[in-house]
Amino acid sequence: MKRILTIDGGGIRCTFPAAFLANLEEDLDEPIGRYFDLIAGTSTGGIIAIGLALGISAADILKLYEDKGPDIFAQTHGGFLGWIKRQLRWGRWMFWGPKYSSEPLRDALHGVLSDRQLGEARTRLLIPAWHPQTQKVYVFKTAHHPRFATDYKEQAVDAAMATAAAPSYFAQHATANDVGLIDGGIWANNPTGIAVVEAIGTLGWPADELKVLSVGCLEDIKVVPKAYGAGRLAPQLGSLFMAGQSHGSLGMAHILTGDPHERKSIYRVSQPVPDGFYSLDNTKRIDSLKDRAFAEARDQKPKLQSEFFSGLAEEFLPVYR
Numbered sequence: 001m002k003r004i005l006t007i008d009g010g011g012i013r014c015t016f017p018a019a020f021l022a023n024l025e026e027d028l029d030e031p032i033g034r035y036f037d038l039i040a041g042t043s044t045g046g047i048i049a050i051g052l053a054l055g056i057s058a059a060d061i062l063k064l065y066e067d068k069g070p071d072i073f074a075q076t077h078g079g080f081l082g083w084i085k086r087q088l089r090w091g092r093w094m095f096w097g098p099k100y101s102s103e104p105l106r107d108a109l110h111g112v113l114s115d116r117q118l119g120e121a122r123t124r125l126l127i128p129a130w131h132p133q134t135q136k137v138y139v140f141k142t143a144h145h146p147r148f149a150t151d152y153k154e155q156a157v158d159a160a161m162a163t164a165a166a167p168s169y170f171a172q173h174a175t176a177n178d179v180g181l182i183d184g185g186i187w188a189n190n191p192t193g194i195a196v197v198e199a200i201g202t203l204g205w206p207a208d209e210l211k212v213l214s215v216g217c218l219e220d221i222k223v224v225p226k227a228y229g230a231g232r233l234a235p236q237l238g239s240l241f242m243a244g245q246s247h248g249s250l251g252m253a254h255i256l257t258g259d260p261h262e263r264k265s266i267y268r269v270s271q272p273v274p275d276g277f278y279s280l281d282n283t284k285r286i287d288s289l290k291d292r293a294f295a296e297a298r299d300q301k302p303k304l305q306s307e308f309f310s311g312l313a314e315e316f317l318p319v320y321r
Contacts, residue, residue: 002205003213003308005036005052006192008246008270009043009185010217011166011280012073012289015065017215018048019293020269021058024301028309031057033123036213037313038144038203040126040195042184045217046163050156051112053121053142060112066286068108073281074100098171099281102161105170109157118142118159119152123316126198128184128191129162132172138162138181139194143318145202152320169281189242190216192266193249196256210257213308214250216270218278218292219243267307269300 007017025032033039033052041049051061069075118125118140127140140159143152151159154175161173162181172180188194192214199205220239250268257265271292278285 001209001211002037002199002203003035003211003313004038004040004195004199005033005049006039006190006195006212006214007041007045007048008191008214008216009041009045009163009166009183009189011044011169012065012069012283012286013217013278013280014044014048015062015069015286015289016217016271016293017045017269018058018062018065019290020215020297020300021048021052022062023294023297024304024309025058027301027305030312031055033058034312035309036123037316038124038126038195038199040128040191040198041163042128042189042191043164043166045191045215046127046184047109047160049125049127050118050121050160053123053125054113054116054156055122056112062290064108064112066290068104068111069283069286071104072100072108073283074104075281075283099169102165102170102173105164106157106161109160113156113160116156117152118154118156119318119320120156121316121318123313124203126191126195127159127163128188128194129159129165129181130184130186131179132182133180137187138179139184141198142316143320144316146319149320152318166280185242188245188249190214190246190249192268193252196253200256207257208263210265211307212253212257212266213304214253214266214268216246216268218271218273218289220275220278221272222275267304269296271296 021032039049039053121142124144125142129138131138140151141148158175163184165173166183172182174180200207259265
C-alpha cells in the first residue's frame with residue numbers, strides 16, 4: 001500500500017492538525033512524516049507538510065504555532081495598546097493592504113526550516129500555490145518524476161511563504177526567482193483530490209493500493225437562510241467556497257480510490273465546530289485547538305495504527321539530487 005497524508009489550510013486553526021499529528025507521533029519510533037509515501041499540504045497546512053517531509057517532528061512544528069503564532073498574527077499586546085493596534089490593522093485591512101506583515105512569518109519559518117531546499121525532503125511533496133499574473137495553478141513538487149526538474153532547488157521557506165500568502169492577510173510572496181505567488185487555498189484548500197490525482201496520474205500508483213489520511217482544520221457549522229441579500233451572504237462567501245472546494249476534493253478522491261463502495265481508503269479527520277468560534281487568526285484559541293486535537297487523536301489511534309503506522313514508508317529516491 002502507498003500511504004498519503006494531506007493537510008488542509010486554515011491559518012492558526014492548523015494548530016489542530018499539527019497537534020493531532022504530534023499526538024500520534026508520540027507512539028512512533030520515527031518522525032511521523034517517515035511513514036508516508038506522499039505528503040500534500042495547502043497554506044499553513046503546507047507549512048506542516050514541508051516540515052514533515054524534511055524530517056522535522058510534528059511536535060517541533062506544533063511549537064511553531066504555539067510559540068510564534070501570536071507574533072505572526074500580531075497578537076502579543078493586550079490591553080488598550082493591543083486594542084489600538086487591532087483597530088489600525090482593521091482599517092489597513094479594509095482600505096489599504098494586507099492585515100499583517102509577512103516578516104514575522106518569514107522569521108518563524110526560517111527558524112524551523114533554515115536554508116534547506118525542497119530537494120532535501122525525505123518524502124514526496126506536493127504544495128499548491130496560485131500565480132495571479134497568469135491566473136494559473138502553481139504546485140511545488142519534489143523531484144518524484146523526470147518532468148520535475150526545477151522545484152527541488154527551491155528554498156523550503158519560499159514554498160512555505162507562497163502557499164501561506166492568504167489574500168488580504170499577507171502580501172503576495174515573491175520567490176528567489178521573482179515569481180509572485182499567493183495562497184494555494186484559492187483553488188486547493190483541501191489538497192486530498194490533487195494528491196490522489198498525482199499518485200495515480202503521475203506516479204502511476206494503482207488506485208486500489210492507496211490509503212489517504214486527510215486532516216482538516218475543523219468544519220464551521222453554517223446555516224444559510226432560504227432568502228438572503230448580498231449584505232447577509234457576503235461575510236460567509238469565503239468559507240462557503242472553501243467548504244464547497246473541500247467536499248469536491250474529497251469526492252474526487254473517493255471516486256478515484258473506490259471508497260467506500262469497493263474498500264476503505266480515505267480516512268478524514270476533522271471536527272464540526274460552532275460558526276465563528278475559531279477564526280483564521282485568533283491565537284487565543286490555540287489551547288482549545290490542541291485540546292480538541294489530542295482528544296481526537298486518542299480516539300483515532302487504534303484505527304489508524306494498523307492502516308498507516310505499522311512500518312516506515314519505502315525510501316524516497318528523487319530523480320534529481
